[in-house]
Amino acid sequence: MYKKLFVFFFLLNVYSCAFTPHIDKRTYSSKTKAASLVDGTGIDLFVNGEDSKVVGHIRNGFGAETANIEVPQTKRELIKQSLEQEFSLNGYKVISGAPLKVIIRPKQVELELAQESGKAGYFAICDLKVYLMHQDKLLERNFVSNDQIDSYWAVTASEGIDTFYSSINKCSAEIVSEVTKRVKQ
Amino acid sequence: MKFILLVSLVLVTSCATRRKVFSNKATDERWTTVADNPKEFLTKEELEFLGKKK
Numbered sequence: 001m002y003k004k005l006f007v008f009f010f011l012l013n014v015y016s017c018a019f020t021p022h023i024d025k026r027t028y029s030s031k032t033k034a035a036s037l038v039d040g041t042g043i044d045l046f047v048n049g050e051d052s053k054v055v056g057h058i059r060n061g062f063g064a065e066t067a068n069i070e071v072p073q074t075k076r077e078l079i080k081q082s083l084e085q086e087f088s089l090n091g092y093k094v095i096s097g098a099p100l101k102v103i104i105r106p107k108q109v110e111l112e113l114a115q116e117s118g119k120a121g122y123f124a125i126c127d128l129k130v131y132l133m134h135q136d137k138l139l140e141r142n143f144v145s146n147d148q149i150d151s152y153w154a155v156t157a158s159e160g161i162d163t164f165y166s167s168i169n170k171c172s173a174e175i176v177s178e179v180t181k182r183v184k185q
Numbered sequence: 186m187k188f189i190l191l192v193s194l195v196l197v198t199s200c201a202t203r204r205k206v207f208s209n210k211a212t213d214e215r216w217t218t219v220a221d222n223p224k225e226f227l228t229k230e231e232l233e234f235l236g237k238k239k
Binding site for chain 1: 219
């Protein structure tokens with residue numbers, strides 16, 4: 001009896017180990033939304049930070065990181081693309097040299113495979129420091145957005161990566177909304 | 186054997202991954218004006234982007 005149980009738990013441990021890196025090869029999904037709000041105001045974006053394509057890690061049943069989760073673009077490219085898209089959808093023209101300038105400094109942009117309250121899942125965070133140059137003043141604000149997917153059953157890495165993209169998109173939407181409010185003041 | 190079983194149970198249940206604490210972070214309430222001299226904390230690349238020199 002004990003032997004069988006031991007073998008069961010041993011196999012469960014081995015099974016939960018993931019040693020193969022997950023590389024997401026899907027292209028970044030784009031949104032479809034009606035344009036609105038701003039009437040062609042030019043904006044220039046600069047995203048600082050690391051050029052890493054590794055957005056998270058897969059862990060085994062013991063909590064050790066055993067493999068990376070990679071996406072096709074770097075974090076910088078993803079943030080810039082998401083913001084460009086969101087600004088464009090809201091009526092801005094994203095052009096180099098525009099007087100309205102936004103600097104993005106990523107503080108924590110990552111995805112984590114973890115376990116909480118008996119559920120396994122992916123937890124994504126997008127924490128960005130944003131600097132806005134407006135009317136010769138440099139303004140600063142922190143934007144944070146979370147997303148997660150969890151289940152009592154296993155969650156696939158692809159589903160997990162969607163939460164990562166979602167957290168960046170939420171952050172971008174909030175940034176565009178708050179920049180628009182500030183510019184209109 | 187009981188000991189091995191107990192250790193195995195603990196490994197499966199207790200030593201599983203723990204989520205990092207993300208929940209204590211939040212978006213700032215408002216924009217704040219940065220100190221008089223942005224050159225002190227902006228990087229060279231950021232200053233070049235703004236059209237200023239360090």
